[in-house]
Amino acid sequence: MVVKQTPTMEDYLERLLMLQAENKPATVTEISRMMCVKMPTVVYAMKKLSEQNLVEYNKRSPIKLTRKGKRWGANVFRRHEALRHFLVEILNVDPDIAAEDACKMEHFLSPVSLERLSKFLDFVLKCPRGKPEWLEGLAYYFEKGERSEELLARCQRGG
Amino acid sequence: MVVKQTPTMEDYLERLLMLQAENKPATVTEISRMMCVKMPTVVYAMKKLSEQNLVEYNKRSPIKLTRKGKRWGANVFRRHEALRHFLVEILNVDPDIAAEDACKMEHFLSPVSLERLSKFLDFVLKCPRGKPEWLEGLAYYFEKGERSEELLARCQRGG
């Protein structure tokens, strides 16, 4: 019965899912390259994960996520994407930095917060009437350091 | 020359700052209680931090942050607060959960993202014309699972 994974293990699960999604074989070498760790580290991790039935690991053959591992990886990925999108789309953070931050923070976003963050993004970015004006105002504020009088006026006209 | 702290050490610095702010003496026992670790763990941490001149630690006397340690702690706190506020004020996450999530994620928020997040919160919560309407719409969306037609219409009147 698995109830928790360390951030490290979650990273491996997420990476395995990515590889699978791209139809790349998940080899020790490949994972090691992508995660910037040495091969023995990967072997250690795969053994750990297979003890928990999150991956199917047989020496010298490509690694496969189990159904359980896939679910877990997908979950990590959702958290990653929610955070990354928020940073990029709302906060206008540089995509590389956003990805890095998301990659670290993803392990600590609780289910409730994830759900809210996702809904927030939907609310803002999938508004049936197009992107809300305040997003523009926010971008202006980021850039100039002050609020756009014009947008401020327009945005509040209806309030 | 200190360039980085582990999340753990950042937590101690933050906690020390809190104690100081409340004028409570920072003893091993107190820190141990507050951080839910045993006393030897605290001693270990204080030794580590004092090696880096982040705290003044002399056996059997109250622990003090150095100027450097204070700065670092304050920085952690800023990240904590930005995240917590976002979760509470924007995403309406339960305050306890928000605090927990913030406490974990705070260690991984880059300076750029912090700056943007803080500005975002200012922009939204310190709007000179009061809280923007879309926040209400968002709360509605969280609660009902769908957009409020009324607010949608009003919010867009000016766009």
Add this chain to the structure above:
DNA sequence: CTCCTTTATTAGAGACATCTAATTAGAGAG
């Protein structure tokens, strides 16, 4: 088949952060 190269694994060590158990220091009661 033998040699070489690449890939993977094992063995062993180290950093970090935690614990338990044992010890020491200090403070207050008598």
Add this chain to the structure above:
DNA sequence: CTCTCTAATTAGATGTCTCTAATAAAGGAG
């Protein structure tokens, strides 16, 4: 001063994740 209690420290162990160095397996070139 001695006894006792609490606070603090030391010693030693553990789990996680990483590394390097050494070894093993597998696949191709000849």
